[in-house]
Amino acid sequence: MKCQDAELLIQNFINDDLTGEPLSNFIRHIDNCHSCYEEMETSYLLKEALSRLENGETFDLHGELTNKLTHMRECIEVHKILTIIRRAISITAAILLVMSSLYLLFTFYLL
Numbered sequence: 229m230k231c232q233d234a235e236l237l238i239q240n241f242i243n244d245d246l247t248g249e250p251l252s253n254f255i256r257h258i259d260n261c262h263s264c265y266e267e268m269e270t271s272y273l274l275k276e277a278l279s280r281l282e283n284g285e286t287f288d289l290h291g292e293l294t295n296k297l298t299h300m301r302e303c304i305e306v307h308k309i310l311t312i313i314r315r316a317i318s319i320t321a322a323i324l325l326v327m328s329s330l331y332l333l334f335t336f337y338l339l
């Protein structure tokens with residue numbers, strides 16, 4: 229993912245509108261790109277601070293952002309595991325289909 233693409237996704241990330249592959253690519257990019265991380269952090273802090281000030285709440289935005297990123301990384305790991313399981317099930321189903329087709333073919337020709 230290029231910086232230009234990551235910058236376009238910052239608002240989606242902050243609003244929790246990113247999922248799956250785009251979320252994974254975004255997190256991987258900001259983990260490796262200090263400039264995009266800072267831009268995301270600034271946008272997040274600004275948005276949250278403004279909304280909290282309106283509500284008169286106290287807050288630890290850096291801690292919350294760290295928690296949000298940790299949670300998103302965990303979601304990505306779960307998504308990866310589910311993708312592997314889904315692929316394994318698809319492969320198993322394909323193998324069973326081929327084996328049952330071969331079985332039917334052989335029994336048809338042998339009988």
Ligand SMILES: [Zn+2]
Nearest residue numbers: 231234261264
């Ligand atoms: Zn970048």
